[in-house]
Amino acid sequence: MSRNLLIIVLPLIGALIAGILGRRIGNKSSQIVTISGVVISLLLSISVFVRVAVGDVPAMHEEIFSWIVSDQFRVSFGLLVDRLTAVMLIVVTGVSAMVHIYSVGYMHEDPDQPRFFSYLSLFTVAMLMLVMADNFLQLFFGWEGVGLASYLLIGFWFKKESASAAAIKAFLVNRVGDFGFAIGIFTIYLVFGSLDYNHVFAMAGSGNYPATIDFLTGQVNTMTLICLLLFIGAMGKSAQLGLHTWLPDAMEGPTPVSALIHAATMVTAGVFMVCRASPLFELSETALSVVTLVGAATAFFAATVGLVQNDIKRVIAYSTCSQLGYMFFAAGVSAYSAAMFHLMTHAFFKALLFLGAGSVIHAMHHEQDMRRMGGLARKIPVTYALMVVGTLALTGFPGLAGFFSKDAILESAYAAHTTVGQIAFWLGISAAAMTTFYSFRLLFMTFHGTPADHHACDHAHESPHIMLAPLLVLAFGAIFSGWVGLPMIGDGWFGSAIVLVTGHDALAQAHHVGGFVKVLPFVMFVIGFVVAYLFYIKYTDLPRFIAEVWRGSYQFLLNAWYFDRFYDWLLVRPAKAIGQGLWKTGDETVIDGYGVNGLAATIGQWAGRMRTVQSGYIYHYAFAMLVGILVLITFYA
Numbered sequence: 001m002s003r004n005l006l007i008i009v010l011p012l013i014g015a016l017i018a019g020i021l022g023r024r025i026g027n028k029s030s031q032i033v034t035i036s037g038v039v040i041s042l043l044l045s046i047s048v049f050v051r052v053a054v055g056d057v058p059a060m061h062e063e064i065f066s067w068i069v070s071d072q073f074r075v076s077f078g079l080l081v082d083r084l085t086a087v088m089l090i091v092v093t094g095v096s097a098m099v100h101i102y103s104v105g106y107m108h109e110d111p112d113q114p115r116f117f118s119y120l121s122l123f124t125v126a127m128l129m130l131v132m133a134d135n136f137l138q139l140f141f142g143w144e145g146v147g148l149a150s151y152l153l154i155g156f157w158f159k160k161e162s163a164s165a166a167a168i169k170a171f172l173v174n175r176v177g178d179f180g181f182a183i184g185i186f187t188i189y190l191v192f193g194s195l196d197y198n199h200v201f202a203m204a205g206s207g208n209y210p211a212t213i214d215f216l217t218g219q220v221n222t223m224t225l226i227c228l229l230l231f232i233g234a235m236g237k238s239a240q241l242g243l244h245t246w247l248p249d250a251m252e253g254p255t256p257v258s259a260l261i262h263a264a265t266m267v268t269a270g271v272f273m274v275c276r277a278s279p280l281f282e283l284s285e286t287a288l289s290v291v292t293l294v295g296a297a298t299a300f301f302a303a304t305v306g307l308v309q310n311d312i313k314r315v316i317a318y319s320t321c322s323q324l325g326y327m328f329f330a331a332g333v334s335a336y337s338a339a340m341f342h343l344m345t346h347a348f349f350k351a352l353l354f355l356g357a358g359s360v361i362h363a364m365h366h367e368q369d370m371r372r373m374g375g376l377a378r379k380i381p382v383t384y385a386l387m388v389v390g391t392l393a394l395t396g397f398p399g400l401a402g403f404f405s406k407d408a409i410l411e412s413a414y415a416a417h418t419t420v421g422q423i424a425f426w427l428g429i430s431a432a433a434m435t436t437f438y439s440f441r442l443l444f445m446t447f448h449g450t451p452a453d454h455h456a457c458d459h460a461h462e463s464p465h466i467m468l469a470p471l472l473v474l475a476f477g478a479i480f481s482g483w484v485g486l487p488m489i490g491d492g493w494f495g496s497a498i499v500l501v502t503g504h505d506a507l508a509q510a511h512h513v514g515g516f517v518k519v520l521p522f523v524m525f526v527i528g529f530v531v532a533y534l535f536y537i538k539y540t541d542l543p544r545f546i547a548e549v550w551r552g553s554y555q556f557l558l559n560a561w562y563f564d565r566f567y568d569w570l571l572v573r574p575a576k577a578i579g580q581g582l583w584k585t586g587d588e589t590v591i592d593g594y595g596v597n598g599l600a601a602t603i604g605q606w607a608g609r610m611r612t613v614q615s616g617y618i619y620h621y622a623f624a625m626l627v628g629i630l631v632l633i634t635f636y637a
Helices: 003-054 082-108 114-134 136-154 161-192 196-206 223-235 246-252 257-263 266-276 286-307 312-332 336-363 381-394 399-417 419-447 452-458 465-488 505-510 514-536 541-550 551-558 558-609 620-635
Strands: 060-070 073-081 212-215 216-220
Touching: 003 060, 003 082, 003 114, 073 082, 073 114, 073 136, 082 136, 082 257, 082 266, 082 336, 082 465, 114 136, 114 266, 136 161, 136 223, 136 246, 161 196, 161 212, 161 223, 161 257, 161 312, 212 223, 216 223, 216 419, 223 266, 223 286, 246 257, 246 312, 257 266, 257 312, 257 336, 266 312, 266 336, 266 399, 286 312, 286 336, 286 419, 286 558, 312 336, 312 419, 336 381, 336 399, 336 465, 336 505, 336 514, 381 399, 381 419, 399 419, 399 465, 399 505, 399 514, 419 514, 452 505, 514 541, 541 551, 541 558, 551 558
Parallel strands: none
Antiparallel strands: 060 073, 212 216
């Protein structure tokens, strides 16, 4: 068995053993078998990264077995490992290993740990399948696998109604995006006659495909249609504006799930897919413009909502949504390398923040409302220090991971010199200021000031070492991953994994932008920090005063621009009304009333009437016979 295949197989073995034999082998053995599989997979991924990304080993492509053969339709199960894959392998296995280890402490009181660790490893397997695929069908297989695993993990505490509802919501919203994604893959096969990356990308690059294709009521540009359909799938998986509503609700799952799925891995699948399909997206200016605008709008929208959230995990969730927007508008201006760079750095500091939030929740006996916290810095100093590191990395403090990757994205958007690029730049700049504000708001409300709940604060305690150790590793990544990954945004570092057409050189031109563009993100950092300090340290009554004066705006942001209510009015209520009508009118009145129950009632009525004839008296029967004889004589006479 090849080393690359072992990266997928080892976590799969752990997931199967813990899932099938977990009750027999117990919690400890389930933890050992799943953690061992993921950690060894991480070590193998590091080896692959060193060989492919650091060394000069060319991209590795191996066919494992022939998967589907039906006439001309042939798909193999294969593995493609290039620099794009190598980066994702480090992110997926690295964060997954830390989350597995952290979960030993966080979930130690849960009686159903084998199932939890099995789900974690199953998710890791699906994500690895996705990033190592060498064709679109295998990509879709992993894509749906992470959707299934996220459903299982979000609804892990299935006896909790809100968790079950959140899992169903995540599953359904993702199915909307996946429907478009599936049609996009169908269209790729229809146009190119293959789903293999190399074959499809080669034909697309040579222009060997029809310029237009029939779709719905008319002819549309072939590549624009394919790319937009693929992007719809990315919007669902990566929680972009319009299909984002599942992400905040998904915080109902255990905190390690939030870190693994909604900070570093699953939600970045859409970004990875767009970068992997860069040979297609580069051929459609319309599709790139849509990606840019949707990403920029998402970055701005989620940042505004994060300003007023009070649940510590929801603040970080909306931050994730916003940062994914940055990655997408980077890809939209053809700065795919910057998008992947930010994907990598974001994985470390956002997983750090989520797990740090879990440490806070653990210390506060499962309290998540920041308004009930405060003054925790002296009670859990290690968690506080690590969350400061994560916050500074997220907000782009000079020298930390986010500083390099976020600035590269903003500079690329400006250097694109397009209308959509300028829109993305200014929305991204404003989102940067808001990111700093809500990030330090979280720190100040949680760790500074006087405790809102003295009893909970007095009993708060630092997390065990098994939970703090992964935080230290992720903090190391939040500090140094920007320096390590800086070559990624160099000229052609990803090689043939990312394709650019002539004139799409925004990332290269970013090195020559004006000084104010480079300084502006730091100015936004300072503004956001100062405002947060004034609001939550200096003048603590000011937030309540502003919320009362601008109550409408406050409620608008608190309710996330009323997207959920709008969807409820537009989709949920009409669907319920139709269902209610079909049930009451169609089923109960027509089918049951006139059909099943109606027929039975009619027969019963006639049977009741006929029953009256059978009186049991002999003279009644004699009379009936006499009448019968008279009728027969009359008839034959």
